[in-house]
Amino acid sequence: MTWVLLWTDALLFVLVASLLALGFYARRQEHLRRPWRHVIRSRVAMVSLVILAAFTAIGLLDSIHFRDRNSGEVLSLFDRWAEPLRTRMEKTYSAPFALRLYTREPVYLPDGRTVWVYPRLRFGGAHLTDPRQRGPDIVRTALIGGAKGLALWTLAFVTIAFARRRRPPRAFPWHTVALVCALLLVAGFAIGELSLKYHVFGTDKVGEDVLYQSLKSIRTGLVLGTLTTLIMLPFAIGLGVLAGYFRGWVDDLIQYLYTTLNSIPGVLLIAAAILMLQVYMSTHGEKFASIAVRADMRLFFLCLILGITSWTGLCRLLRAETLKLREMEYVQAARALGVSHARILMRHIVPNVFHIVLITVVLDFSGLVLAEAVLAYVNIGVDPTTQSWGNMINSARLELARDPIVWWTLAAAFLFMFTFVLAANLFADKVRDAFDPRRLEES
Amino acid sequence: MTAYLLRRLLNAVPILIGVILITFTLFFVVNPPDAMARMQLGQKYVTQEAIDKWKHERGYDLPLLYNPRGKGLERWTRTIFFQKSVNLFLFRFGRSDSGRDIGADIRERMWPSLAIAVPTLVLGLMVNVTFALLLVFFRRTYLEFSGLALCVAMMSISALFYIIAGQFLFGKVMKLVPISGYDSGLAAVKFVILPIVVGVVSGIGSGVRWYRTLFLEEIEKDYVRTARAKGLSEPRVLFRHVFRNALIPILTGVVAILPLLFMGSLLMESFFSIPGLGSYTIDAIQRQDFAIVRAMVFLGSVLYILGLILTDLSYTLADPRVRLQ
Numbered sequence: 001m002t003w004v005l006l007w008t009d010a011l012l013f014v015l016v017a018s019l020l021a022l023g024f025y026a027r028r029q030e031h032l033r034r035p036w037r038h039v040i041r042s043r044v045a046m047v048s049l050v051i052l053a054a055f056t057a058i059g060l061l062d063s064i065h066f067r068d069r070n071s072g073e074v075l076s077l078f079d080r081w082a083e084p085l086r087t088r089m090e091k092t093y094s095a096p097f098a099l100r101l102y103t104r105e106p107v108y109l110p111d112g113r114t115v116w117v118y119p120r121l122r123f124g125g126a127h128l129t130d131p132r133q134r135g136p137d138i139v140r141t142a143l144i145g146g147a148k149g150l151a152l153w154t155l156a157f158v159t160i161a162f163a164r165r166r167r168p169p170r171a172f173p174w175h176t177v178a179l180v181c182a183l184l185l186v187a188g189f190a191i192g193e194l195s196l197k198y199h200v201f202g203t204d205k206v207g208e209d210v211l212y213q214s215l216k217s218i219r220t221g222l223v224l225g226t227l228t229t230l231i232m233l234p235f236a237i238g239l240g241v242l243a244g245y246f247r248g249w250v251d252d253l254i255q256y257l258y259t260t261l262n263s264i265p266g267v268l269l270i271a272a273a274i275l276m277l278q279v280y281m282s283t284h285g286e287k288f289a290s291i292a293v294r295a296d297m298r299l300f301f302l303c304l305i306l307g308i309t310s311w312t313g314l315c316r317l318l319r320a321e322t323l324k325l326r327e328m329e330y331v332q333a334a335r336a337l338g339v340s341h342a343r344i345l346m347r348h349i350v351p352n353v354f355h356i357v358l359i360t361v362v363l364d365f366s367g368l369v370l371a372e373a374v375l376a377y378v379n380i381g382v383d384p385t386t387q388s389w390g391n392m393i394n395s396a397r398l399e400l401a402r403d404p405i406v407w408w409t410l411a412a413a414f415l416f417m418f419t420f421v422l423a424a425n426l427f428a429d430k431v432r433d434a435f436d437p438r439r440l441e442e443s
Numbered sequence: 444m445t446a447y448l449l450r451r452l453l454n455a456v457p458i459l460i461g462v463i464l465i466t467f468t469l470f471f472v473v474n475p476p477d478a479m480a481r482m483q484l485g486q487k488y489v490t491q492e493a494i495d496k497w498k499h500e501r502g503y504d505l506p507l508l509y510n511p512r513g514k515g516l517e518r519w520t521r522t523i524f525f526q527k528s529v530n531l532f533l534f535r536f537g538r539s540d541s542g543r544d545i546g547a548d549i550r551e552r553m554w555p556s557l558a559i560a561v562p563t564l565v566l567g568l569m570v571n572v573t574f575a576l577l578l579v580f581f582r583r584t585y586l587e588f589s590g591l592a593l594c595v596a597m598m599s600i601s602a603l604f605y606i607i608a609g610q611f612l613f614g615k616v617m618k619l620v621p622i623s624g625y626d627s628g629l630a631a632v633k634f635v636i637l638p639i640v641v642g643v644v645s646g647i648g649s650g651v652r653w654y655r656t657l658f659l660e661e662i663e664k665d666y667v668r669t670a671r672a673k674g675l676s677e678p679r680v681l682f683r684h685v686f687r688n689a690l691i692p693i694l695t696g697v698v699a700i701l702p703l704l705f706m707g708s709l710l711m712e713s714f715f716s717i718p719g720l721g722s723y724t725i726d727a728i729q730r731q732d733f734a735i736v737r738a739m740v741f742l743g744s745v746l747y748i749l750g751l752i753l754t755d756l757s758y759t760l761a762d763p764r765v766r767l768q
Contacts, residue, residue, distance in 0.1 A: 257461075264740055265739070265743035268739055282481075373601045374601070393607075417601060429595070
């Protein structure tokens with residue numbers, strides 16, 4: 001087993017490390033702690049945060065890759081953990097919790113006749129001898145899983161309660177968070193236990209478990225939502241602050257740059273860049289060792305392009321704010337004292353536009369996750385071999401025309417995507433309310 | 444006024460040059476025409492003659508920037524850059540890689556695009572402004588709270604689901620309208636209803652929230668307090684005073700996107716197979732027809748810049764305090 005470091009993995013962990021560092025730094029700064037206390041006191045924000053954290057944990061687990069010694073495939077820790085889900089492939093479609101395939105197959109009887117039957121699934125409910133036992137078995141399995149989750153939750157929260165018994169109670173909404181954690185753990189364990197015996201969300205055209213696909217898609221959404229921001233931030237902050245601070249020809253140049261980029265329709269720029277990447281990859285095939293590396297390159301490139309098309313909005317906001325800040329007394333005073341431009345920018349300007357950066361980043365996140373689905377539909381999204389909600393929707397879209405319809409892939413993609421984006425939106429709203437000085441005054 | 448317009452138009456020229464340079468770099472420098480030809484003709488079993496023929500038919504066999512074999516000006520004009528990029532400036536889009544006249548295609552396909560985009564914009568604006576005003580009117584009540592929660596939920600759903608759900612519900616189950624397609628003249632009405640409805644509904648979440656913030660910003664101003672102090676009723680304050688003043692940012696925001704309506708909606712048009720410019724672009728992307736993509740990029744930038752100029756003009760028209768200089 002050799003570890004494989006893909007581009008997006010490395011950047012994702014750089015991002016996590018810098019977030020931790022930032023959090024550590026912010027702990028000591030009172031002016032940064034105050035808005036966060038606002039966020040922490042909000043019940044909605046904390047519930048969303050718990051859900052986002054659960055998604056992120058799966059995404060990060062899915063970002064530690066290694067090359068499997070037996071098959072030579074590039075797998076992730078998540079794949080190893082969800083091994084049963086990944087390997088138990090059926091032949092083709094099967095409905096959620098089904099025991100039989102969704103299509104009929106011919107069976108050749110010994111007397112020469114052919115009958116068309118719905119064959120039993122290879123794995124889904126294969127342990128049942130009598131199909132009538134399915135209902136009670138599902139309930140029993142779910143209860144066992146739920147009990148395991150509840151036990152884990154009890155253990156965790158008793159420990160926390162014990163550890164914190166001497167501290168005075170704070171504004172943190174413990175009850176709500178505990179309740180959401182309990183729900184998540186019980187539901188998660190119940191589904192986990194069930195998924196060992198059944199296909200909870202059914203299987204798709206090639207017989208892959210839809211639950212597994214949905215879980216794998218988390219990483220794609222997470223990478224797109226976060227890495228794009230990571231790529232765009234240096235451009236946006238650097239250029240926006242420079243334009244506002246120096247004005248004159250620097251400002252003209254930077255304004256020209258972002259007006260030009262903005263004027264190109266975003267989808268077309270992405271399409272053009274992806275087309276070019278495809279041409280490049282097909283002519284330089286030898287540089288991409290495996291499908292995983294290739295798919296990852298495309299994901300990374302997509303983040304890059306999305307970053308290039310999306311820094312202009314933040315840049316404009318930062319320019320306007322810096323124009324205002326540079327006339328403030330403290331900046332004037334620093335200049336009069338002979339502080340260098342670089343130092344004024346680093347110490348006086350950038351920290352004071354930081355709230356705008358933060359608000360934009362959290363607000364953009366959900367939009368990027370949603371954009372992935374649209375791009376996948378236009379065929380300029382992530383690689384078709386990468387699991388993503390967009391690709392799931394795209395492949396399932398045509399199945400609605402079938403009779404009887406195959407609805408579960410769409411339902412699973414909808415459920416996961418909606419939960420993820422909704423949590424991100426709610427959290428972003430609270431962060432904005434807490435950090436935007438104008439909104440703070442209202443409440 | 445004329446001088447101002449002229450200056451703005453001249454300002455657009457360097458931006459368009461920038462756009463052309465970017466597209467030129469993307470399409471010709473990063474990947475030479477040989478690579479494109481090989482991709483179009485299939486990867487493996489393709490001879491050099493076939494590639495040369497493909498390039499010659501489409502005019503890609505010229506040098507990129509400078510032609511040493513030409514005479515006089517032809518050294519610069521008989522190049523890919525001049526033929527393929529500079530001609531865009533004169534709105535001569537040339538022929539697509541599959542041989543069709545792009546200019547004629549665009550003129551023909553913009554009408555279906557407009558038939559969807561304009562009603563979606565107008566209806567969407569009316570619906571969003573109405574709901575936003577109602578939310579502001581009922582502010583600090585449970586009605587507002589649940590309305591806002593609904594908005595967040597609605598904007599967390601991908602546009603794809605709205606389209607799929609709309610097609611499934613109204614097209615397949617209820618059979619009220621055809622699932623997709625288009626027809627000329629008035630017969631097109633039954634085909635455009637569903638895309639318009641879906642477009643409006645999918646925009647409600649973010650639209651209502653956006654207009655609500657515009658109204659809330661307006662409501663804190665002094666003239667509103669004066670109006671209330673005069674004893675005017677709350678509906679009168681809101682629907683007459685606040686609404687009229689908030690129209691300025693709303694209208695100027697709409698004006699900015701008016702020209703871009705020509706480009707059509709990529710998603711709607713291709714899902715409902717409407718022969719507009721949006722589906723034209725998507726088809727071009729999927730067939731990897733670089734000439735069309737280039738033309739649409741240029742057209743999009745021109746329309747965007749037009750939108751910027753129109754926005755500035757509309758400010759002066761809507762708000763007498765703003766003067767052009």
